[in-house]
Amino acid sequence: MNILYIGNNSSHSTSYHRAMALKRLGHRVDLIDPETLLRSSLMHKLHFRTGYKLLQHQVANFLKQQINAVNPDLIWVNGGELLGKKSLHVLKTLRAPIVLYNNDDPTGTRDGRRFDSLRKALPYYDLCIVRLEKDEGELLHYGARQVLRVYMSYDEEAHKPFDRPSEIPVQFTSDVAFIGTWMRHEKRDEFLLKLIRAGIPVSIWGARWPKSPHWNALKAHYRGAALSGRDYVAAIQGAKICIGMLSQGNRDLHTRRSVETTYTGGLLCAKRTTIHLDMYTENQEAVFWDDADECIDVCKRLLADNEQRENIRKAGYNKVRALKVGNEDICTAILKQLNF
Template sequence: MNKHARVLFVGDLWRGSNAKSLADGFAAAGADVVTVDTTGVASPALGSPEWVYRKVKGRRAPWLLNRVHARIHAAADAFRPQFLVCFKSIHLDQDLLLHLPGNPVTVHYSPDDVSNPANTTPAYLAAEAGWDLVVTTKRHNVGELRARGARAVAFVRSAYDPAWHHLSYRPSPRRWPIGFIGNYRPDRVEVFRRLGAAFPGRCVIHGPYWRRALPRGIPGVAVSAGRYAEDFSTTVAGIQANLVLLNSDNRDTHTCRSFEVPAAGGLFVGERTTEHQELLTDGRECLLFDGEDELLDILGSLAPAAATRVAAAGHHRVTTSGHTYADRARQIMGTLTGRTELEVPA
């Protein structure tokens, strides 16, 4: 007789995180999921002893790691998972993860470019070949991981979470003509300088680190805090043209926003890549650009009626094409078991 797969999921499970969405995706796909939250390891609370230690020593606090490792081992001992899924667990003890009680099948999931040194550690790289499956959201990583000796590799696209990314009300009668929800990056500044000059007072950025990096702001551009969980979709609803900008450090050809923006009903205005063209039809379900000049041309000629029509078509395409985290969980488990549902032999 078959029974639902037992999955021990390890990752940063703060509200609105991609790791939490993937853990929920495994549960929605039918798995029995137990989690261990590692948020404190990656992002210790500001001013906490763990935060101070990391600032002074440049590494994670050993007492925090010991607590997390103890929780993982205890959960595995009690739950006896058939599968261990770790979401970018590069700072944890790899030997412990690969030798848990019950000897579960081990899966390491990375949402970032695994050839970028910022997304690995020497300890993880030394143990990478020990994982049963390495999952990457970057197609270009597949060959690189195999060349590094990874035992098995799966390319799985990013996704959206229906709990957070859905059609929503907007909190104000005003709708920003142009908006971006995402982190500060130095190579993103120039495009917003140009947008602020071309469309003064008509562009908004919602994201962390922008104010810290640019205390004087960007002329013509409003800057606000990041938007997560439920706030993401209400913010998208308040923007006519939602920019989808890729992370050059990850060599992105698509990103989580590629799914989240249209799932939330926003007009996807993004960089022209092969994967974006596979996901949505340019001109009908999204608007794609090569370079800042074309972006400014698109935004300058965009009519509200056209924006509404294209956004609706993009929403329909993404939400009816199997792009939720539950769909990705099924894909991962199908890679491991050769089946399409989350069931394994008892």
């Protein structure tokens, strides 16, 4: 099948991983990236805050130029925040079903006007794919025709664990790791600081942490900027425990880290939610907490018990594969929903 794939073409992006999964499934994938129109971080911030409204004419023209020589059986839009009604009208001329895959919270309020253009374009998609915790009624309210809710996914190739722990570079080994971005209103810094003050040996990787008001207390535990590729895999697999945090503003009940951690061979230690409890048997395949105090108790217990920690890690590794939430699995389910 010929698939016209519209999404981020960066080799470390989740969008690119998903496109490669479709290729591995045997499909021809023509990948075009409208984000190339955002030539600077300042331009990106401007359009993010205005819902990409000022960019709509450029995006539509960009798509017209890119689709001249393609004849797809399916059009796959990953993310979709740059594409408004004009862009969808352009894609409709190809007379192929159009699917939107969005892992964020396009009907939420955390990101202000970011998804304004996307929401106006929802009626023009044949199928909208959203995270499991999203209420399909919210998308139907904006005119979505059909909604499919799925788990977040790992990538079978990009997140493949190292064959032997000895292959993991020593700079990516740790006792308790948190890999993620500092966010102004999420209080991740306060949470980790409480763990540190309780004696938990926390290592932090991620973007924007020097912006935290608690940076002076955290910087001794900071191991570096955002990770990608094999470094990302190494930091998860090289940790005894991996802390998984959610975004309240994004209404998360699970994230990509919920499945990437266990697939990579790490032990998931995350906030207790209905979806996490549906995915994993608590204290057998993953461990959960309601607050920092409980997380501290869980970490102390597991760091002191190598056998239990290893049993949980192995069980989580097996369970996430049984869940069939890899990119290839999810892509197959989506194509089946579209009768391909």
